[in-house]
Amino acid sequence: MKQRMKNMLPILLIVFCQQAVMTQAWGTLGHEIVGNLAWYRLSDPAKTWVNETLHVKTETAANGNPKDIDDPTMTPLGKVADWADAVRHYLGWSSPLHFIDVRDDLIPGGCLVASDDCKFIYERDCVNDVCVAGAILNYTKQLLSSKPSPNHRHHQELLPLLRGGGLKSSRLEKGYNLTQALMFLTHFIGDIHQPLHASRTTDKGGNDFHVHFSLPDEGENTKLHHEQPAYYQNTNKHHHSWNLHSVWDSAMIEVVLGRNYNHSRHLMEQDLFHTSLLFDSASSSQDSNDASTCNIGINATCVIAWGKESFDLALQYAYVESDNVTQVSTGSTLDELYYESRLPIIKQQLILGGMRLAETIEAIVANQKAPSKILEVRKALGLATLR
Numbered sequence: 229m230k231q232r233m234k235n236m237l238p239i240l241l242i243v244f245c246q247q248a249v250m251t252q253a254w255g256t257l258g259h260e261i262v263g264n265l266a267w268y269r270l271s272d273p274a275k276t277w278v279n280e281t282l283h284v285k286t287e288t289a290a291n292g293n294p295k296d297i298d299d300p301t302m303t304p305l306g307k308v309a310d311w312a313d314a315v316r317h318y319l320g321w322s323s324p325l326h327f328i329d330v331r332d333d334l335i336p337g338g339c340l341v342a343s344d345d346c347k348f349i350y351e352r353d354c355v356n357d358v359c360v361a362g363a364i365l366n367y368t369k370q371l372l373s374s375k376p377s378p379n380h381r382h383h384q385e386l387l388p389l390l391r392g393g394g395l396k397s398s399r400l401e402k403g404y405n406l407t408q409a410l411m412f413l414t415h416f417i418g419d420i421h422q423p424l425h426a427s428r429t430t431d432k433g434g435n436d437f438h439v440h441f442s443l444p445d446e447g448e449n450t451k452l453h454h455e456q457p458a459y460y461q462n463t464n465k466h467h468h469s470w471n472l473h474s475v476w477d478s479a480m481i482e483v484v485l486g487r488n489y490n491h492s493r494h495l496m497e498q499d500l501f502h503t504s505l506l507f508d509s510a511s512s513s514q515d516s517n518d519a520s521t522c523n524i525g526i527n528a529t530c531v532i533a534w535g536k537e538s539f540d541l542a543l544q545y546a547y548v549e550s551d552n553v554t555q556v557s558t559g560s561t562l563d564e565l566y567y568e569s570r571l572p573i574i575k576q577q578l579i580l581g582g583m584r585l586a587e588t589i590e591a592i593v594a595n596q597k598a599p600s601k602i603l604e605v606r607k608a609l610g611l612a613t614l615r
């Protein structure tokens with residue numbers, strides 16, 4: 229037995245390494261795109277706040293180049309966007325914060341189409357705030373009530389005063405780790421925009437459906453132009469078995485990246501960023517109570533609307549085959565038509581995730597409460613009002 233285990237070790241290692249590479253490469257893309265898109269839309273003060281909150285290293289090396297940057301197309305928000313998945317297994321409590329389970333198990337006949345019961349209902353589907361919508365509100369609240377950064381100039385001026393004057397209020401000593409709060413927020417605003425992260429309990433957001441999804445990464449045109457060796461064609465085709473959830477988490481994004489963007493995440497981000505500018509002009513002319521323009525994650529009404537939107541998209545697009553009638557189940561084939569007709573939904577959700585993360589961060593920076601005691605002290609000392 230011992231001998232056998234010994235012989236198996238190299239094989240186990242190979243299997244383990246392959247899995248590690250796979251989980252790292254897939255699923256992170258969508259989150260990175262949302263983080264990077266949000267960064268491109270931020271104002272300078274908001275970028276400064278993000279850098280301070282994440283403790284981003286901005287020193288430069290002797291040659292004048294920024295230190296600690298391995299990928300120049302990766303922004304500070306993109307870089308931390310997948311942290312919450314990486315810690316999910318050892319911060320076990322955070323696991324149920326990545327999704328919304330709409331309780332279709334409580335509804336006679338289940339939820340095949342949207343109805344009054346078949347929609348995201350916060351009180352029923354997010355008990356004790358434990359779901360991705362509750363988590364977004366949790367972390368925006370923490371960031372909003374945070375003290376101004378200790379690096380902040382007027383705060384530093386006040387430090388001796390605070391030490392001497394017994395003004396160590398609980399707010400200044402607050403136990404939340406704001407770096408983590410912002411990393412969670414970045415990830416969860418991405419998650420709530422993936423339709424199958426706000427979907428049915430009974431099939432675990434599509435995880436229970438094993439489906440065939442086998443589209444080549446390269447478009448037809450690319451394939452005509454260069455002959456590839458057989459092994460390359462193999463690695464370039466998604467010939468594995470997938471579950472429905474992972475098709476939406478990663479497989480379709482991998483395919484569009486290969487076909488339309490020369491496998492470059494950055495090219496795709498640039499394209500989506502330009503499209504997001506069209507959304508801006510379209511939404512400014514609409515009713516401001518429209519859910520599609522309700523973009524601020526410190527407002528519970530908006531965050532709940534994002535979850536409802538995602539569930540509707542899941543029922544309408546993710547859970548039905550390309551005939552738009554047949555329910556996806558184990559054994560379903562998700563064909564070219566499915567991919568083509570669902571791709572615009574994926575792009576829209578990545579864009580909305582980026583826009584809403586940016587607007588949420590701007591709102592936090594604009595609304596952050598300055599500690600009122602400091603304000604009083606400054607007033608008493610005749611110092612200028614903080615801004």
Ligand SMILES: *[C@@H]1O[C@H](CO)[C@@H](O)[C@H](O)[C@H]1NC(C)=O
Pocket residue numbers: 272275276279284285286294304
């Ligand atoms: C934030 O950090 C990034 C990465 O180091 C840097 O490129 C950027 O200039 C910083 N932005 C601000 C506004 O501090």
Ligand SMILES: *[C@@H]1O[C@H](CO)[C@@H](O)[C@H](O)[C@H]1NC(C)=O
Pocket residue numbers: 321325356357358359362363364366367
């Ligand atoms: C809120 O954030 C804290 C700190 O990370 C965490 O312990 C708690 O579980 C979170 N609750 C929800 C509902 O997100």
Ligand SMILES: *[C@@H]1O[C@H](CO)[C@@H](O)[C@H](O)[C@H]1NC(C)=O
Pocket residue numbers: 405406407408
């Ligand atoms: C906050 O969390 C980050 C990421 O987990 C960690 O690196 C950092 O040390 C934590 N800060 C404090 C003050 O615990």
Ligand SMILES: *[C@@H]1O[C@H](CO)[C@@H](O)[C@H](O)[C@H]1NC(C)=O
Pocket residue numbers: 490
């Ligand atoms: C695609 O990317 C490769 C490197 O990843 C580059 O060599 C090639 O020129 C790119 N092709 C196009 C059409 O941009």
Ligand SMILES: *[C@@H]1O[C@H](CO)[C@@H](O)[C@H](O)[C@H]1NC(C)=O
Pocket residue numbers: 516517518522527528529530
């Ligand atoms: C939250 O957003 C909704 C929808 O846009 C709006 O009607 C409501 O006034 C907002 N609430 C707050 C407190 O801003």
Ligand SMILES: *[C@@H]1O[C@H](CO)[C@@H](O)[C@H](O)[C@H]1NC(C)=O
Pocket residue numbers: 550551552569
């Ligand atoms: C199903 O719906 C999609 C998106 O609305 C549409 O593009 C596609 O043509 C429809 N398929 C059929 C077979 O009607």
